[in-house]
Amino acid sequence: MSTTGRGLHGRVLDTLGPEITAGGYPPGSVLRTDELAQRFDVSRSVMREVVRVLESMHLVESRRRVGVTVLPSCEWNVYDPQVIRWRLAGADRPRQLRSLTVLRSAVEPVAASLAARNATAEQCAELTECALGMVANSRGHKLEGYLFHDVAFHRVILTASGNEMFARLGDVVAEVLAGRTHHDVMFEDPDPAAVTLHVQLAEAVRARDAARAEKLTREITEGALQELDILAP
Amino acid sequence: MSTTGRGLHGRVLDTLGPEITAGGYPPGSVLRTDELAQRFDVSRSVMREVVRVLESMHLVESRRRVGVTVLPSCEWNVYDPQVIRWRLAGADRPRQLRSLTVLRSAVEPVAASLAARNATAEQCAELTECALGMVANSRGHKLEGYLFHDVAFHRVILTASGNEMFARLGDVVAEVLAGRTHHDVMFEDPDPAAVTLHVQLAEAVRARDAARAEKLTREITEGALQELDILAP
DNA sequence: TGTGACGAATAAGTCTGACTTTTTGTTCGT
DNA sequence: ACGAACAAAAAGTCAGACTTATTCGTCACA
Numbered sequence: 001m002s003t004t005g006r007g008l009h010g011r012v013l014d015t016l017g018p019e020i021t022a023g024g025y026p027p028g029s030v031l032r033t034d035e036l037a038q039r040f041d042v043s044r045s046v047m048r049e050v051v052r053v054l055e056s057m058h059l060v061e062s063r064r065r066v067g068v069t070v071l072p073s074c075e076w077n078v079y080d081p082q083v084i085r086w087r088l089a090g091a092d093r094p095r096q097l098r099s100l101t102v103l104r105s106a107v108e109p110v111a112a113s114l115a116a117r118n119a120t121a122e123q124c125a126e127l128t129e130c131a132l133g134m135v136a137n138s139r140g141h142k143l144e145g146y147l148f149h150d151v152a153f154h155r156v157i158l159t160a161s162g163n164e165m166f167a168r169l170g171d172v173v174a175e176v177l178a179g180r181t182h183h184d185v186m187f188e189d190p191d192p193a194a195v196t197l198h199v200q201l202a203e204a205v206r207a208r209d210a211a212r213a214e215k216l217t218r219e220i221t222e223g224a225l226q227e228l229d230i231l232a233p
Numbered sequence: 234m235s236t237t238g239r240g241l242h243g244r245v246l247d248t249l250g251p252e253i254t255a256g257g258y259p260p261g262s263v264l265r266t267d268e269l270a271q272r273f274d275v276s277r278s279v280m281r282e283v284v285r286v287l288e289s290m291h292l293v294e295s296r297r298r299v300g301v302t303v304l305p306s307c308e309w310n311v312y313d314p315q316v317i318r319w320r321l322a323g324a325d326r327p328r329q330l331r332s333l334t335v336l337r338s339a340v341e342p343v344a345a346s347l348a349a350r351n352a353t354a355e356q357c358a359e360l361t362e363c364a365l366g367m368v369a370n371s372r373g374h375k376l377e378g379y380l381f382h383d384v385a386f387h388r389v390i391l392t393a394s395g396n397e398m399f400a401r402l403g404d405v406v407a408e409v410l411a412g413r414t415h416h417d418v419m420f421e422d423p424d425p426a427a428v429t430l431h432v433q434l435a436e437a438v439r440a441r442d443a444a445r446a447e448k449l450t451r452e453i454t455e456g457a458l459q460e461l462d463i464l465a466p
Numbered sequence: 467t468g469t470g471a472c473g474a475a476t477a478a479g480t481c482t483g484a485c486t487t488t489t490t491g492t493t494c495g496t
Numbered sequence: 497a498c499g500a501a502c503a504a505a506a507a508g509t510c511a512g513a514c515t516t517a518t519t520c521g522t523c524a525c526a
Contacts, residue, residue: 064478066518067478080310107340110339168312275480276482297489297505477516488505492503
């Protein structure tokens with residue numbers, strides 16, 4: 001699942017990044033490149049590259065004669081997929097999941113509305129295919145199969161909107177849906193009402209009914225929010 | 234205005250980054266670290282750090298025995314403020330501006346709705362203050378003053394929503410609004426209707442009227458979209 | 467006692483060169 | 497024609513020396 005894995009540099013990043021996003025160092029903490037290099041048993045060159053990447057994510061700030069200062073979380077690039085993954089793996093996972101779900105509830109209805117206008121015939125076909133896949137996996141504890149089609153479905157909607165900012169949220173949605181299935185309480189089969197809504201949404205997009213697509217998506221995301229309320233009130 | 238400026242590393246990044254986001258190298262193009270180091274007259278260490286940062290933005294991918302490959306734009310981290318700035322400074326600026334404005338139209342209404350519920354008394358005060366500042370600068374070609382308060386206004390709304398993902402879009406909105414004022418056609422005073430809407434929105438938030446706040450914001454963003462249609466049809 | 471300038475300490479920033487590792491393309495043998 | 501061994505190429509890693517900016521402490525002067 002981890003993206004960075006490759007190389008010495010990536011391994012250090014995958015340790016230090018989560019430590020910071022988990023709040024391991026209070027804002028204003030100062031790290032020294034040399035000490036970090038010693039701790040991870042890598043050369044300063046490698047450590048410097050890691051710090052540069054962390055800096056580009058606005059997790060830290062490197063200043064001469066001072067060191068590497070950890071920035072407050074309000075400065076972090078919380079849209080960076082890497083940062084999102086790190087935070088979802090950490091302790092404030094529930095809060096993070098809620099933030100992302102609220103974001104979904106804002107973006108996806110508009111995206112669906114646009115998709116209803118802009119989707120190609122091929123994308124419509126993919127959509128119904130995904131919806132059918134969801135139906136087929138909606139009973140009998142086939143959660144993995146269901147998740148797969150659910151993720152694909154939302155990805156197609158976001159892409160078909162024709163807006164690149166929306167399209168890039170596909171990974172975020174995937175992360176949220178995967179999180180719900182894997183880490184949280186999800187023993188039972190998915191809500192039948194949600195499955196129906198997805199099928200209807202695929203139809204609405206195919207029928208070019210933007211208003212209906214928007215409304216249906218709003219119901220889907222509302223369901224996702226309520227689900228969170230039940231889990232972490 | 235530029236964030237990175239500091240250091241040799243930052244200067245190289247501020248040249249190479251825009252070149253890539255401007256499409257100067259077609260996807261799949263291969264760059265060599267050594268050649269780049271020569272071209273910018275810096276050491277390989279510095280160049281490697283630059284490449285690492287570019288890689289963390291998913292602008293390029295570095296592979297052994299191959300080189301630094303430029304990735305297709307659909308892979309880019311388009312939410313990275315740095316990338317946004319680079320792209321807004323480039324050729325496909327209009328397209329970018331439209332994407333971001335559509336994103337605003339999705340997010341801001343929901344943010345305003347949440348702000349109406351969660352805003353502190355202090356934030357409500359800031360809001361009315363900003364709205365008054367907009368009114369005061371709405372006539373007589375005081376565009377800079379107007380922009381200042383406009384940016385502050387939207388920033389407060391996004392922050393007051395209590396959702397960190399929304400809050401982090403403050404910079405994006407600032408960039409869009411600044412872009413509209415500076416680069417595009419904006420000779421005349423701002424639309425009086427928009428000014429009124431902001432004043433009313435401040436009132437709605439103070440009155441804790443979430444539905445009204447959402448509706449008013451929808452009108453504001455709709456106006457922003459129409460403005461774009463007029464400029465670049 | 468407060469203040470400003472000078473200087474020393476410090477940690478990041480930069481450069482260089484040598485070496486390692488992985489991947490790819492080629493060549494050679496069957 | 498196919499597969500395996502080999503060679504080349506480029507990134508990856510390391511170590512050490514040197515530069516530069518910044519901060520803090522001290523001391524002289526007002």
